[in-house]
Amino acid sequence: MRDEILSRGVTRRAVLGGMAGVAALSIAGRVVAAGGEAPAWAQLTRDGELPPLAERLPKKPMIVTPFEKVGTYGGTLRRGLRGSSDHNGILRMVGNQSLVRWNLEFTQVMPNLAERWEINDDASQFTFHLIEGVRWSDGHPFTADDIVFAIEDCVKNSELYSSTPAQLSVAGKAVKVEKIDDFTVKFTFAAANALYLENLATPLGQHPTLFPKHYCSQFLPKYNPNIAEEVKKADVGSWTDLFRARCGDIEIPSRWGNPDKPTLDPWIVKEPYSGGATRVVMTRNPYFWQVDTQGNQLPYIDEINFSISQDVESLMLNVISGKIDIQERHISVLSNKPTLSQNMEKGGYRLLSLVPSASQQCQIYFNMTHKDPALRKMFADKSFRQALSLAINRQELIDIVYFGQSEAYQAGPRPEHPWYHEKLARQFSEYDPDKAGAMLDQAGYKMDGSGSRLRPDGQKVFFAVDVIPTLYPDLVDALELVKAHWAQIGIEMKVNTIERALYYTRGDDNAHDAAVWPGPGGLDPMLDPRDFFAFHPQGSRYAIPWSLWYTSNGARGEEPPESQKKRMKLFDEARSTADLSKRGAIMTQIFDIAADEFETVGLCLAVGGFGIIRNNLHNVPGKQPDSWSWPNPGPALPQQFSFTS
Amino acid sequence: MLVFIAKRLLWMVPSLFAVSFLAFVLIQLPPGDYVTTYIATLAASNEVIDQNTAAQLRERFGLEDPMLVQYFKWIWGILSRGDFGISFEWQQPVSGLIWERMALTLVLALSTLIATWGIALPIGVFSAVRKYSIGDYFFTAFTFLGLAIPSFLLALVLMYIAAVEFGQDVGGLFSSEFETAPWSIAKVLDLLSHIWLPVIILAVSSTASLIRVMRANMLDELPKPYVTTARAKGLSEFRLLVKYPLRIALNPFISTIAWLLPNLISGSVVVAIVLNLPTAAPLLLQALMAQDMYLAGAFVLLICALTLIGSLISDVLLALVDPRIRLE
Numbered sequence: 012m013r014d015e016i017l018s019r020g021v022t023r024r025a026v027l028g029g030m031a032g033v034a035a036l037s038i039a040g041r042v043v044a045a046g047g048e049a050p051a052w053a054q055l056t057r058d059g060e061l062p063p064l065a066e067r068l069p070k071k072p073m074i075v076t077p078f079e080k081v082g083t084y085g086g087t088l089r090r091g092l093r094g095s096s097d098h099n100g101i102l103r104m105v106g107n108q109s110l111v112r113w114n115l116e117f118t119q120v121m122p123n124l125a126e127r128w129e130i131n132d133d134a135s136q137f138t139f140h141l142i143e144g145v146r147w148s149d150g151h152p153f154t155a156d157d158i159v160f161a162i163e164d165c166v167k168n169s170e171l172y173s174s175t176p177a178q179l180s181v182a183g184k185a186v187k188v189e190k191i192d193d194f195t196v197k198f199t200f201a202a203a204n205a206l207y208l209e210n211l212a213t214p215l216g217q218h219p220t221l222f223p224k225h226y227c228s229q230f231l232p233k234y235n236p237n238i239a240e241e242v243k244k245a246d247v248g249s250w251t252d253l254f255r256a257r258c259g260d261i262e263i264p265s266r267w268g269n270p271d272k273p274t275l276d277p278w279i280v281k282e283p284y285s286g287g288a289t290r291v292v293m294t295r296n297p298y299f300w301q302v303d304t305q306g307n308q309l310p311y312i313d314e315i316n317f318s319i320s321q322d323v324e325s326l327m328l329n330v331i332s333g334k335i336d337i338q339e340r341h342i343s344v345l346s347n348k349p350t351l352s353q354n355m356e357k358g359g360y361r362l363l364s365l366v367p368s369a370s371q372q373c374q375i376y377f378n379m380t381h382k383d384p385a386l387r388k389m390f391a392d393k394s395f396r397q398a399l400s401l402a403i404n405r406q407e408l409i410d411i412v413y414f415g416q417s418e419a420y421q422a423g424p425r426p427e428h429p430w431y432h433e434k435l436a437r438q439f440s441e442y443d444p445d446k447a448g449a450m451l452d453q454a455g456y457k458m459d460g461s462g463s464r465l466r467p468d469g470q471k472v473f474f475a476v477d478v479i480p481t482l483y484p485d486l487v488d489a490l491e492l493v494k495a496h497w498a499q500i501g502i503e504m505k506v507n508t509i510e511r512a513l514y515y516t517r518g519d520d521n522a523h524d525a526a527v528w529p530g531p532g533g534l535d536p537m538l539d540p541r542d543f544f545a546f547h548p549q550g551s552r553y554a555i556p557w558s559l560w561y562t563s564n565g566a567r568g569e570e571p572p573e574s575q576k577k578r579m580k581l582f583d584e585a586r587s588t589a590d591l592s593k594r595g596a597i598m599t600q601i602f603d604i605a606a607d608e609f610e611t612v613g614l615c616l617a618v619g620g621f622g623i624i625r626n627n628l629h630n631v632p633g634k635q636p637d638s639w640s641w642p643n644p645g646p647a648l649p650q651q652f653s654f655t656s
Numbered sequence: 657m658l659v660f661i662a663k664r665l666l667w668m669v670p671s672l673f674a675v676s677f678l679a680f681v682l683i684q685l686p687p688g689d690y691v692t693t694y695i696a697t698l699a700a701s702n703e704v705i706d707q708n709t710a711a712q713l714r715e716r717f718g719l720e721d722p723m724l725v726q727y728f729k730w731i732w733g734i735l736s737r738g739d740f741g742i743s744f745e746w747q748q749p750v751s752g753l754i755w756e757r758m759a760l761t762l763v764l765a766l767s768t769l770i771a772t773w774g775i776a777l778p779i780g781v782f783s784a785v786r787k788y789s790i791g792d793y794f795f796t797a798f799t800f801l802g803l804a805i806p807s808f809l810l811a812l813v814l815m816y817i818a819a820v821e822f823g824q825d826v827g828g829l830f831s832s833e834f835e836t837a838p839w840s841i842a843k844v845l846d847l848l849s850h851i852w853l854p855v856i857i858l859a860v861s862s863t864a865s866l867i868r869v870m871r872a873n874m875l876d877e878l879p880k881p882y883v884t885t886a887r888a889k890g891l892s893e894f895r896l897l898v899k900y901p902l903r904i905a906l907n908p909f910i911s912t913i914a915w916l917l918p919n920l921i922s923g924s925v926v927v928a929i930v931l932n933l934p935t936a937a938p939l940l941l942q943a944l945m946a947q948d949m950y951l952a953g954a955f956v957l958l959i960c961a962l963t964l965i966g967s968l969i970s971d972v973l974l975a976l977v978d979p980r981i982r983l984e
Binding site: 094095096099172173174176214215246247248251252255256260262263264265268282285286287289290316319320321322324325328329331332334357510511512513514515516517519539549639 | 686687688692693694695696697698699703704705709711712715716739742743745746747748749752753756757812815816819820828830832835836928929930931932934938939942945946947951
């Protein structure tokens with residue numbers, strides 16, 4: 012777990028257990044000498060208010076190797092949140108306690124609450140063996156019953172979830188979960204689901220370990236006949252509201268709003284995240300089930316204090332005056348870097364660098380399914396898109412907007428990824444306005460006397476590119492340059508700065524000419540392949556109706572052309588191929604077709620963000636992937652972060 | 657007088673209905689709905705929501721209903737059982753979210769009002785009585801400076817100085833140990849030790865204009881014959897000023913009480929956000945941006961109610977203070 016491993020690049024090993032019966036590294040395999048516990052707990056144990064450490068820990072607790080060295084107990088970690096919809100800021104820090112987790116390099120799925128697992132030959136059955144003796148934060152044992160309850164009674168309850176979360180259903184059918192014994196559960200899917208382990212390691216894979224049966228069952232009518240009274244007492248509309256308010260869900264603020272709910276996280280809610288809150292405080296979980304190499308119970312740090320800033324500038328002020336211990340969320344934009352670098356000494360921190368998991372800093376999506384037939388025809392013309400790509404002076408753009416920290420790029424896995432695809436990534440990324448002009452001439456977009464290109468129907472070529480200035484100010488700057496580049500070859504473009512809800516509504520209505528967004532799939536091409544074919548109904552903005560057709564199995568949207576349908580089929584195949592090298596071969600076929608079709612125009616490779624770590628905070632990897640699938644900093648295991656006293 | 661007050665109270669009912677409906681429509685006017693904004697917010701951090709979950713959120717919040725139906729459901733909840741609905745974003749009853757914030761907002765608004773008047777009235781009177789004196793010029797220059805500096809900038813500068821130069825805790829209305837503590841004398845004292853900064857920042861900008869208004873009104877009154885008469889009868893200069901011209905000059909202050917309450921809530925939004933104050937303004941702004949319409953609607957409704965009550969108060973006060981005004 013050293014920095015250089017990250018920079019050496021990603022080598023996705025045969026991790027995912029494709030081979031039947033492969034057990035993952037058994038971290039919980041050896042027994043460590045009974046170690047220490049936090050001084051506060053030791054006192055409570057002596058007073059008889061807590062059972063002794065040995066009874067709180069599993070017999071064979073999971074051993075975590077600290078990143079630098081064994082830490083010391085104590086301290087409050089300070090971090091910032093924003094006032095609204097920032098619950099994932101908490102999730103990323105504490106809430107990654109799933110059955111499995113990612114390793115630091117984002118290349119391998121590791122055991123977590125499941126110490127090992129077996130997968131059958133066609134990757135449709137997953138048998139997980141849980142660590143024995145793990146307890147919820149209230150001391151109640153965590154067993155297979157909790158997992159069966161979470162999936163069968165909660166997630167598959169049609170009143171609570173009118174449709175099963177995508178991860179847990181394959182071929183339109185929800186997963187079936189059975190208890191084998193107290194510490195073994197079997198997940199059976201209707202068809203192959205080779206990516207399930209990887210999905211399980213992402214935040215959206217937390218459902219199996221989210222709902223403690225002994226607590227959450229009191230909010231289900233099946234287990235509690237008096238639920239109506241509770242609903243009335245709590246002054247909410249229905250039992251489903253009550254359930255969500257008390258037990259939460261993966262991604263809603265109320266997950267962090269109930270201090271009574273038992274969890275498996277290293278820290279538990281003390282002061283909740285609610286509408287009026289000005290801070291959120293989390294305190295150590297006395298029953299946390301991981302220890303360090305000397306057998307000391309984790310976490311090292313006593314409390315986490317998330318201060319809530321309404322305004323990013325005041326968060327920055329807190330950072331540079333040393334009032335925040337680790338932060339990258341909200342402050343990682345490039346324009347903050349000079350300020351943060353200048354104040355390193357004053358604030359007593361060092362910089363944390365984030366390795367982007369995204370592929371593209373700015374992808375331009377021409378709407379190839381535009382409602383206006385003339386525009387549709389123009390955007391669907393491959394040579395039109397290629398010409399526009401050639402007319403962009405990417406080096407100038409990188410120098411001006413991204414301080415020279417990037418390189419020309421189209422789409423596809425990042426250069427360090429084993430599936431890197433040269434043609435997909437680099438074609439038509441050189442600057443050649445003459446060739447671009449010639450291509451446009453040939454495609455029938457002639458220049459008129461005033462230097463504007465005309466469409467074959469005689470109209471001036473003009474379209475708008477939607478961008479959200481409040482979200483990605485750099486994209487507005489980039490587009491302004493692109494606009495100037497395109498003007499040189501006679502193409503008139505409008506930078507359409509709009510509010511973000513409108514951006515989405517326009518996408519949903521298929522009302523946009525073109526739009527920009529950072530392109531994902533750099534390190535996680537299987538998890539978000541939206542730029543390789545019409546995969547994502549909100550994200551594949553060059554053809555949202557096609558992706559609707561794909562996700563609804565042909566019920567909605569618009570039937571895509573053959574080349575898209577072929578890639579959709581290939582992707583389904585890749586998704587159910589357990590063997591990683593075979594999967595890579597299938598994905599390469601998809602990349603080949605995507606490169607031929609050239610549907611999106613990219614500008615440059617995604618630039619890494621950064622954050623800060625206070626100098627007295629240790630065991631924090633100075634380089635972390637930056638991703639939602641690898642919800643930084645969670646997989647870097649904040650439970651082993653430690654302060655020097 | 658009582659009849660007048662009763663009539664006015666009755667008129668408030670239809671006004672509130674109209675206002676609440678308008679507010680509801682306005683909140684819904686921007687494109688998309690809460691779920692769209694929610695997805696967009698998550699996407700801003702490159703976070704993804706499960707696609708099935710999004711559709712189901714819409715269904716659960718009743719966002720598929722026509723707007724009129726949504727409005728009547730909401731207003732009926734308020735009328736029948738005082739239920740302001742559930743905040744989409746927080747999954748909490750709205751009433752639980754707004755009261756403490758509204759209370760703190762009122763405390764801040766009243767403190768600012770007292771500070772503004774406390775500074776503006778004496779200076780205004782002084783400037784009028786000692787017209788073109790050095791003191792008059794000094795205060796005039798000083799207050800114009802205050803008027804010219806935007807209050808959020810003043811807040812940022814003061815915060816920067818306090819945080820970086822003095823290592824002070826800035827922002828908020830309470831020290832961290834009191835933030836979630838129940839109300840006590842110590843907590844009130846803690847509030848007082850924090851509230852002066854936002855109060856000064858908010859008071860600075862409005863003081864200047866009030867001083868000018870006061871000065872002008874006093875200058876109007878001072879040369880009037882009744883002042884000369886009173887002076888001729890041997891009244892002391894101070895009693896004379898307070899008893900007659902000041903009472904008349906106060907008229908514009910009192911008649912704007914109605915605007916003060918909503919103004920102090922909406923006018924302090926930026927300052928409250930910069931200073932991280934737990935008042936109504938930041939929560940209202942958030943709710944509006946997230947299209948969390950029951951929460952936003954409840955705030956707007958309350959602010960409107962405050963405006964109506966404020967205008968009633970100013971009418972009654974005017975009748976009491978200014979002998980020229982009669983309600984009959």
